[in-house]
Amino acid sequence: EFTPGHGWLRGGYKCRCKDGFYPRHHRNGEHFNGSLVEVAWASKMQHGSGTYDLLYVCLSCPPGCGTCEDDTPCLANYNWTFRIALLTISCSCIVMTLIVMAMVYRYRNVKVFRLASPIFLCVCLTGCIIMYLEMAAIFPVLDKYSCIATKWSRHMGFCTTFSALLMKTWR
Numbered sequence: 001e002f003t004p005g006h007g008w009l010r011g012g013y014k015c016r017c018k019d020g021f022y023p024r025h026h027r028n029g030e031h032f033n034g035s036l037v038e039v040a041w042a043s044k045m046q047h048g049s050g051t052y053d054l055l056y057v058c059l060s061c062p063p064g065c066g067t068c069e070d071d072t073p074c075l076a077n078y079n080w081t082f083r084i085a086l087l088t089i090s091c092s093c094i095v096m097t098l099i100v101m102a103m104v105y106r107y108r109n110v111k112v113f114r115l116a117s118p119i120f121l122c123v124c125l126t127g128c129i130i131m132y133l134e135m136a137a138i139f140p141v142l143d144k145y146s147c148i149a150t151k152w153s154r155h156m157g158f159c160t161t162f163s164a165l166l167m168k169t170w171r
Helices: 033-049 051-056 082-108 111-116 119-139 145-169
Strands: 022-023 058-060
Touching: 033 051, 082 119, 111 119, 119 145
Parallel strands: none
Antiparallel strands: 022 058
16 A cells, blocks of 8 residues: 655555455454565565565465454354254254154054044144255255255244144144
8 A cells, every 4th residue: 555745765665465365463354564574574585584474475365254353263163063963953843844754654544543543643744844854954054955954944834833733723
């Protein structure tokens, strides 16, 4: 960045990092004094001094950051062990719900199931399965479409389950 009034002389400009980079020892927005950068660069070239590399190097921002002040990540890190555990629990709930649906169908002529209306029970369980699928929608690294699928699976499952319960109660 050129400082007006000094012409193209040593110290007539200030250096700053490009977007996507941050200075190692300066706060974001601060400038490097151009004359000091030139002296450090000349010292590095002539004597192999490490001052330039220590003070005047811009480091790349972490992934997902347009601008940054330090190496703090802008995006959340995934705890894959926890996510796999949640997906496993969700999948096991889906399997158990399918087993319950199979049992309702197999024993549909038993008086308890017949009075409870097997069709409504299966619709309720189908809604539960759709809600459990929310975890499968958010398991991979999130993007716009998986976020939309998360909302749809939760709300469609809820509507399916509770509309069947409402219809059964109303009947």
